[in-house]
Amino acid sequence: MECGRKFARFVEIVEKLRGENGCPWDREQDYHSMKPYLIEEVYEAIEAVDKNDYQSLREELGDILLHIVFFAQMAREEQQFGIEDVIESISQKIIKRHPHVFGTTEVSTSAEVLQNWEKIKLAEREEKDVKASILDGVPDKMPALLVAQRIQERASRVGFDWDNSMQVMDKIKEELAELEMSIREGDKVHQQEELGDLLFAITNFGRFMNISSEMALRATIDKFRKRFRYIEQKLKGEEGLKGATLTQMDAIWDEAKKKNI
Secondary structure: OHHHHHHHHHHHHHHHHHOOOOOHHHHHOOHHHHHHHHHHHHHHHHHHHHOOOHHHHHHHHHHHHHHHHHHHHHHHHOOOOOHHHHHHHHHHHHHHHOHHHHOOOOOOOHHHHHHHHHHHHHHHHHHHOOOOOOOOOOOOOOOHHHHHHHHHHHHHOOOOOOOOHHHHHHHHHHHHHHHHHHHHHOOHHHHHHHHHHHHHHHHHHHHHOOOOHHHHHHHHHHHHHHHHHHHHHHOOHHHHHHHOOHHHHHHHHHHHHHOOO
16 A cells, blocks of 8 residues: 555654664654653644644644654664554554444444443453543643543543533532632632632533633633734834833723734
């Protein structure tokens, strides 16, 4: 197959980069030094998706593929595993977790697919660890909002969930009231706890509305940046900002909103 031939050639290219006569920079890297670059490439791919920029998406997916093969090559050098083992492992996992496609299990909805997925994953974890939890496997290194949504989704798949979004909205109001109470009490530890509870409840509401809180917040951050830069441009940079009043900046902010910036 053409795809297989090109992939094999790409693996050889990465192997050469790491080889004796390869690139000094690539040869110096290890798992830990490459972590930030892998994370960065994933976010760049997400940004390309958000912009509907398919040319950039193609390039960013290539960069992610480079990191996957690069990590596998480092593992091969340590005689741990190779890229073929990575491919075989994920192939087996996909087949095992989709018995409705590759087996005889019958499902009628996406919800049933996800429920079966979690049951299979839990059984797999129990084979390795008697203390396995359905919440295991959600990486703590991910952004906190994304972690919150993922563990909420997993709990929901076994029935631990609210009945509807309005119940979650009531929970948000309850957590906001408790945060206000902690502010009046002046208890910083309690304030942090209640703020966390509020963020968790808001994330849960986003899940009910089929909205990623992580992506929603990122979109708002991007919007804030654009509007604040508009203020900077109007006031001619940092010196103008220092001399401007809040009323002036608010007026320019409203102007940016009207221009749909």
